[in-house]
Amino acid sequence: MDLQTKKILDFQLIQSNEVKGSTHMELEGLKRALGFLKDYVNIKEVVTDIHSSIKKYMRNSEGDIKHLFDVWHVAKGVSKKLEAAAKKRGGKDIRPWIKSIVNHIYWISSSCGMMGI
Known part of the structure; x- marks a missing residue:
């Protein structure tokens, strides 16, 4: 495009x-x-x-x-890895942060003026 x-x-x-x-x-x-x-x-x-x-x-x-x-694919990949880590023993403290981390990835991409990462 x-x-x-x-x-x-x-x-x-x-x-x-x-x-x-x-x-x-x-x-x-x-x-x-x-x-x-x-x-x-x-x-x-x-x-x-x-x-x-x-x-x-x-x-x-x-x-x-x-x-x-593409930032969507990056965010999706990070989210999947964090979800997997949260399911492991001792990883329950990760889950509450996943949405914030993914939102931060989108913010980084939009604030730096680039379409991708």
Whole structure:
């Protein structure tokens, strides 16, 4: 999405039979979109979920593009880890803080002026 015009610049639809399996669809869609968009715009930043193959691809193949993570996925991941820790022996004191910690993650993201973390 172009942040100034608020318009979607490209959309890729990948079927699982086009790639090795469903886990490879997200990465293939990103590769195709970047390949298409690079012919028309200068890409400075990309915001994605926290997908391990995408992290590796961006680090190794697209090092000139800043890669950020979607704050919703970051907050969800932290929340799940805190919930798991709260269920463990001696972790009951964590649970009352989970909502505040997740809200703080959103506040950090919004106050620093970035879409992702």
